[in-house]
Amino acid sequence: MAIREMSEEEVRGRVRALLAEAHPDRVSQFEFRGKQYDHGLAWVHFPEGYGGLGISPRLQAVVNDEIRRHAETVYEDMQINPIGIGMGAPTVLTHGTEWMKKNLLRRVFTAEDIWCQLFSEPGAGSDVAGLATRAVRDGDHWVVNGQKVWTSLAHISKWGMLLARTDPDAPKHSGMSYFLLDLETPGVEVRPLHHLTGEAEFNEVFLSDVRIPAERMFATEGEGWKVAITTLMNERTAIGGAASRKGGGSIGALLDLWKARRGLTAETETILRDRVARLYVEAELLRLTALRARAAQKAGNPGPEGSISKLAHAELNKRIWECAMEVIGDDSLLYEAGYRRRRPSGESFATRVALAKYQFLRSRANSIEGGTSEVMRNILGERVLGLPGEPRTDKDVPWKNIPRSA
Ligand SMILES: Cc1cc2nc3c(=O)[nH]c(=O)nc-3n(C[C@H](O)[C@H](O)[C@H](O)COP(=O)(O)OP(=O)(O)OC[C@H]3O[C@@H](n4cnc5c(N)ncnc54)[C@H](O)[C@@H]3O)c2cc1C
Structure with missing residues (x-):
């Protein structure tokens, strides 16, 4: 266009x-x-x-x-x-x-309709193309059976992006199709999973004889991987490239904590001042890099370079909240009253807990969600820097012949 x-x-x-x-x-x-x-x-x-x-x-x-x-x-x-x-x-x-x-x-x-992403399974996370959820054609519907896991927001979602296997005889990447699933369809069961924050932001989703109208397929049968790549590339850019205001977001919260510090020894304060300043510089560099990447993207979908900001954001955010805990000092060892099994609702999700200790625990997930930091490094090595790829022995093997547990 x-x-x-x-x-x-x-x-x-x-x-x-x-x-x-x-x-x-x-x-x-x-x-x-x-x-x-x-x-x-x-x-x-x-x-x-x-x-x-x-x-x-x-x-x-x-x-x-x-x-x-x-x-x-x-x-x-x-x-x-x-x-x-x-x-x-x-x-x-x-x-x-x-x-x-x-x-x-x-x-x-x-946001009248909340969406979720039904990709990961108990046996398929980084290697999502190995997934086992099956979709079988029955007249003008597909019938789906299987289990998804770590499905963020499924409990409040209307629609899910579902990746399922439609041809087990084909190699793993070419035997998948991509569906739009109405989460209110009979046979969809959503069960909460709890993070270490105490919150149940994600879920297990069980699919038993779920019928999806054939016209709710994205692209065509067998093209699920191509569609999934579009979703994943945009996910990395959305996570890593959402540039907040200068001095906003996590780094802004760290600065506020720094200004309100108390009870630190002079030595600790000197060391932490250095760390806060360094983190501020890194956050600003990341923000400007994300803006530059956005400017360079002419139109259409982002490419593998989105993994740069995803990786950098995940690792930096974890370090920012680690530093915040040290600025807070001994008190950081105690979690705020109210630690309980929260469930984000449509409303409370928007006004989400902005507490530092919550954020510290939540940030541990940054280098896992949306693809792990190890996987981001692999993508950068292979697709951006052009280094030799990992050995992939199962690439051309029919999916049904690839050994897997259970
Ligand atoms: C908060 C949160 C929200 C999530 N939300 C969703 C969601 O909404 N929808 C969804 O579908 N999924 C979701 N996920 C799942 C997420 O995408 C997976 O957890 C992630 O892709 C890793 O998969 P895995 O957990 O199976 O770990 P594994 O793939 O089993 O990885 C285990 C370890 O091995 C390493 N590893 C694996 N393969 C390689 C490799 N080739 N080279 C080097 N190291 C490797 C990984 O880096 C990791 O350290 C979410 C996860 C989290 C934490």
């Missing part, structure tokens, strides 16, 4: 026209975000009519900046519907049917 030229000033003018019509401080999330979509300011690089203006993705930062300047209420995409907005929407746009584009995109952006 050709990119349309538009100046920053024109984009800012369009945002001001939106705010004059619907202002986030005065109308509901659904109304404001719906209007944002209708004005083409949801994903500016999407085509007109689908929440965009067909302009460079770099200009999305201008939209977000202009909204922040004029409104106190800011709905962060990654807070209200991270999987739907960051991964579902580009997958629908790239591989979905016209029905999907017309009926799903707006409700994804407003």
Whole structure:
């Protein structure tokens, strides 16, 4: 798709026209975000009519900046519907049917429909192409049986992106198909799994004779891996490339803790000051790198280079919260009252606990979710730097002949 030229000033003018019509401080999330979509300011690089203006993705930062300047209420995409907005929407746009584009995109952006990603299984995480959930054709439906795991937000989701095996005789990457699953379908059972934070953000999902209409397949039968790559590339960019404001996000929270420090010895303070300053510099470098990557992305879906910011973000965020615990000192050993088995709901997910000790525990997952740091390094080595690939002995073997446990 050709990119349309538009100046920053024109984009800012369009945002001001939106705010004059619907202002986030005065109308509901659904109304404001719906209007944002209708004005083409949801994903500016999407085509007109689908929440965009067909302009460079770099200009999305201008939209977000202009909204922040004029409104106190800011709905962060990654807070209200991270999987739907960051991964579902580009997958629908790239591989979905016209029905999907017309009926799903707006409700994804407003977060009227929350989305989840049904990829990982007990025996298939990093090697997701080895998955075993089966989909068998039955007339104008597919019948799915299997189990997914670590499915974030499945308990509040309307739609799931489901990767399942449709041809066990084919090699693992070519025997999969990709479905849009309505989580309210009979046979879908969602059970909570608890993190070390005490929260049950993700789930096990059991699928027993779940019937999916044939037209809810993305691309065509056997092309599931191609579609999954679109989802995964966007996931890495969404996690690592969501540049917050300068001095915002985790590093902003660390600075606040630093300013409120008490009870540290002079020696500890000297050492920690150095660490806080270094982390600030690294966070700023990462923010600028993410902005540069966004500017370089002309249009369409991100490539393997998205793994750079995913890897850097995961490792930096963990170090920021480790440092925060040291700034807090002995008190960091005690978890706040209220440690209990929380479940993010549509509403509380948006106003999620912003407590440092919670964040420290939650950040441990950053180098696992969305692909582990080891796997990111493999992708960077092979697909960005062009180093020799890992030996892959099962690549051309029919999936059914690959040994696996259970
Ligand atoms: C908070 C959180 C949320 C998640 N949400 C979702 C979700 O919504 N949907 C979903 O489908 N999944 C989700 N996941 C699952 C996540 O994608 C997987 O946990 C991840 O891909 C790793 O898979 P695994 O847990 O099976 O670990 P494994 O793949 O078994 O890996 C175990 C260890 O081996 C290493 N390893 C594996 N292969 C290689 C290799 N080739 N080279 C070097 N090292 C390797 C890994 O880095 C890791 O250290 C979530 C995970 C977390 C923690």
